[in-house]
Amino acid sequence: MYTTIIHPIRKALCLSVEEYVVLDTIYHLSNNQTYGHWCIMSKRKLAEVLDLSERVIYRTLKTLELKELITRDESTGYVKTLDNFNEMIANKDDWIIGFKGKETAFLSGKNNFGCQNGSGTAKLTAGYCQNGSVDTAKMADNIYKDNNNDKNSSHSLYARARARDDDYVKMPIIEYSKICDDFGQANVDKIIDEMNLWIKSTGKTYKDYPSAVRMWLNRADPIWPKEKIKKATDQEWLEMWDKGKKWRTALERADSLRYIAFVAKNNLWK
Numbered sequence: 001m002y003t004t005i006i007h008p009i010r011k012a013l014c015l016s017v018e019e020y021v022v023l024d025t026i027y028h029l030s031n032n033q034t035y036g037h038w039c040i041m042s043k044r045k046l047a048e049v050l051d052l053s054e055r056v057i058y059r060t061l062k063t064l065e066l067k068e069l070i071t072r073d074e075s076t077g078y079v080k081t082l083d084n085f086n087e088m089i090a091n092k093d094d095w096i097i098g099f100k101g102k103e104t105a106f107l108s109g110k111n112n113f114g115c116q117n118g119s120g121t122a123k124l125t126a127g128y129c130q131n132g133s134v135d136t137a138k139m140a141d142n143i144y145k146d147n148n149n150d151k152n153s154s155h156s157l158y159a160r161a162r163a164r165d166d167d168y169v170k171m172p173i174i175e176y177s178k179i180c181d182d183f184g185q186a187n188v189d190k191i192i193d194e195m196n197l198w199i200k201s202t203g204k205t206y207k208d209y210p211s212a213v214r215m216w217l218n219r220a221d222p223i224w225p226k227e228k229i230k231k232a233t234d235q236e237w238l239e240m241w242d243k244g245k246k247w248r249t250a251l252e253r254a255d256s257l258r259y260i261a262f263v264a265k266n267n268l269w270k
Helices: 007-012 016-027 043-050 054-066 083-089 093-099 135-144 171-182 184-201 209-220 228-229 235-243 245-254 258-266
Strands: 070-072 079-080
Touching: 007 016, 007 083, 007 093, 016 043, 016 054, 016 079, 016 083, 043 054, 054 070, 083 093, 171 184, 171 209, 171 245, 184 209, 228 245, 235 245, 245 258
Parallel strands: none
Antiparallel strands: 070 079
């Protein structure tokens, strides 16, 4: 078994390398007729094959489901990839060498891959498409280019779908997605709105907006001490869980046994 990572596809889907490897493995294992095109490998075996922890596999599967890249059979637990990803792989040569001006559904912004605020459709902006064609070399450069001080740049990959003229806080889609994973999308957008008002009123700016957003988030809602987390009720644990990956990590570190029981009881690994 092997994995070829097509980075233009991975970046367009806002996936980490680990997430892409899991997704690609499911794609190949579900490419069978015997089991109705389902990947029947257990999560434990999948973790063993990919040298990942079972916890990472569970978390990754949840992420891929939320992005509508895989689906799960509730009766068997089997998973398989959906057309969002299947069609990309079927046209992988276009993603590797460039679209050369061809019209493609992948650039239409119809699919939501978690790269924006969850309402409306995702948009692959001018940073991906130059004069009607995609150039993979330009794509990599545009994704990581720092356009914090140029909010009118046509190459700026502003993360949120609802970009407005009064938005000053800009960052690459990938960075925005990571912060949302850590803190929760609603919290991130709320802080960005507060930062926009502050920047507009003071005239001050930041050189590194992703780090600045994290700083504001940490200051607004600091992680509870371990002892306080241990004494918290199950309802408080659910509220902390909903705040994002950063809080979930804090729950696990505070009481690993309770964490496992809590996740299983509330069916949070599905």
